[in-house]
Amino acid sequence: MxxxxxxxxxxxxxxxxxxxxxxxxxxxxxxxxxxxxxxxxxxxxxxxxxxxxxxxxxxxxxxxxxxxxxxxxxxxxxxxxxxxxxxxxxxxxxxxxxxxxxxxxxxxxxxxxxxxxxxxxxxxxxxxxxxxxxxxxxxxxxxQPTWMSDNSKTIGNNRIGSMFIPGTHNSGSFGGAPTILENYVLNQDRSVWTQLVFGIRYLDFRIGYYEKNGFYINHDLFMITKINPILKEIKKFVELAPKEVIVVDFHRFPYPTNFSYNLHKKFTDLVYQELGNYALPTKDLQVGKGPSLNEIWARNKNLIICYADRATVRANYWLWNPMQQFWGNTKRVPELKRFLAKSITDHRLTINPMWALMAELTPSPIDFVLRTNNLRKLADDVNRHVTKWIRDEWGKQVNVVASDYFLGNDLINIAININSRNGT
Incomplete structure (x- = not known):
């Protein structure tokens, strides 16, 4: 030594x-x-x-x-x-x-x-x-539980659609699956609370409804865990960290396949009961690159809730339009990089000022049969590369970047750095 x-x-x-x-x-x-x-x-x-x-x-x-x-x-x-x-x-x-x-x-x-x-x-x-x-x-x-507040002087003028926001893919899929399935349906190994405390600011959810059990986090057709405790964790976090702007994206409703308007109404009533007081209304905000952090903080509403059903959004002033996700659907690192690079170049503003790169690999059906290329292995294959892509090449061009097993990359610290530079 x-x-x-x-x-x-x-x-x-x-x-x-x-x-x-x-x-x-x-x-x-x-x-x-x-x-x-x-x-x-x-x-x-x-x-x-x-x-x-x-x-x-x-x-x-x-x-x-x-x-x-x-x-x-x-x-x-x-x-x-x-x-x-x-x-x-x-x-x-x-x-x-x-x-x-x-x-x-x-x-x-x-x-x-x-x-x-x-x-x-x-x-x-x-x-x-x-x-x-x-x-x-x-x-x-x-x-980094309060990184937006900690850096408010340098990032306050940044607009929500031009910031780099670190996120997680299938954020609620962190536990509760049967052992035989967990390596193929769990995308995280930390609770939603822990994700937020580490500094994640975009949460991606898929929702299912079961007559006897109520609303659940789903990974496609697989039921994972009840949504109610997760909503309470988000509520507690925004109470403790009122200047951290959190984007919650209810991006799919895979079960039942005919997820009806009445089910959307029932679900949004549940969400509003827990989070409605903190939800940022959409009036005049979903234009261009969206509001700045200073504008959001001035309203004392730091939760942006995006919703994948347009009819439900029209009926609820506190819901934001669906967010566009770019998902490569590949298990090969070079292919994912090419897809993400093309998405950065080709993407266009839609009805929501934010957009997301889904920076994770995806196993094929045969992988599940043969028990190869599980989600942990694929995250291990790609996470180090994602750190380098964002840090060295794309940091000023991206908006939301969501990953699997997020502690395997350094996106949170990179976001703090890039957003602080862009705001000065």
């Missing part, structure tokens, strides 16, 4: 907040942590390797530690040290499990919770890039 003393540390990258450490996202040696999309939930070390400028300080080592090495290296409890040059892709999967730890900052869900701490909050996992006695970059794995 090489020695590094705090008095000799030279900070190469200056951070406004060590929890975020957001600077130039393409700078040589910048680091971030992700969580494996596979069931092991191993921590993954990621770093930027495009080092070619004369000003670049090229790291020698990447560290995983339980404390920030900027504070005091000898007490940082180094868990892992890998040589930068040994991993030219800038990725290393550790054997350190993340699991499902308690959410810091008093953000663990409780229906009686009345206050939680604003700002980012770190888990005891830090990644750092090191050269000699220099700390090039250091960042923790953190929740």
């Amino acid at each position: 090489f020695q590094l003393f705090v008095l000799s540390v030279f900070i190469v990258l200056t951070c406004v907040d060590d929890n975020l450490c957001l600077g130039d996202d393409t700078e040589c040696g910048r680091v971030h942590l992700t969580v494996s999309s596979l069931e092991d939930t191993y921590l993954e070390l990621n770093w930027i390797t495009n080092c070619g400028s004369l000003n670049d300080v090229i790291p020698e080592y990447i560290l995983l530690s339980s404390k920030n090495v900027r504070d005091r290296y000898e007490d940082s409890n180094v868990l892992l040290k890998v040589k930068f040059s040994d991993y030219p892709t800038g990725y290393y999967r550790s054997k350190v499990r993340f699991g499902e730890p308690w959410l810091p900052g008093n953000w663990e869900y409780n229906e009686n919770l009345t206050k939680a701490d604003p700002g980012p909050h770190c888990f005891p996992y830090w990644i750092s890039s090191i050269k000699g006695h220099q700390i090039i970059d250091s960042r923790c794995l953190a929740i």
Whole structure:
């Protein structure tokens, strides 16, 4: 173990907040942590390797530690040290499990919770890039429950249709499925509450109705979990974080196949009962790129609810028109990238100022039969690439980007960075 003393540390990258450490996202040696999309939930070390400028300080080592090495290296409890040059892709999967730890900052869900701490909050996992006695970059794995509020001065003028909004695909499909099906119907492994606390701001839901059981989250025809507790979690979050603008997209109603107007009425009555007080009315807002965050905050309504049935939208002033999703329907990474790139170029404004790239891979029916290419594996295949596509190529061109097993990418931190830059 090489020695590094705090008095000799030279900070190469200056951070406004060590929890975020957001600077130039393409700078040589910048680091971030992700969580494996596979069931092991191993921590993954990621770093930027495009080092070619004369000003670049090229790291020698990447560290995983339980404390920030900027504070005091000898007490940082180094868990892992890998040589930068040994991993030219800038990725290393550790054997350190993340699991499902308690959410810091008093953000663990409780229906009686009345206050939680604003700002980012770190888990005891830090990644750092090191050269000699220099700390090039250091960042923790953190929740970002109030990132819009935290950055309100720089992002307030951004319009909702031109922002980069990190989201999840099939957000309610995180648990409750039979074991034999879960690898093919579950797209997330964290609750909707946890998704919001980490910083997800777009939720994608499919709804089914069952005469004896009521309304459920569905993955196509598969019944997953009841919608009522999820609505309560969304309500609690918007109460605790009133400047976080959340987009809820009720995008499909797959069961029954003849989802009637009366069922839509019954469902929207349920949604309004829980969320109606926080829903942003659509009057004069669904034009151009939509309202700015400042305009939304001025109305004290921070929940945008999109709905896939136009007749129901016309009957409810608080519902937004359906949002267009671009879904590649492929299990191959190169094909998905080509499809998403074409969608960015070809998409046009519709009746909703927002639009979504569904940045996930999809298994084929034969995969289910042969038990291959399950959703966890496909998310593991693509999530690292999605981080690079958005960070390095498309960040200023996209609106909503939804992913599977979202902790396997760094889209939340990238969104904070890009939106802050676009607003200055």
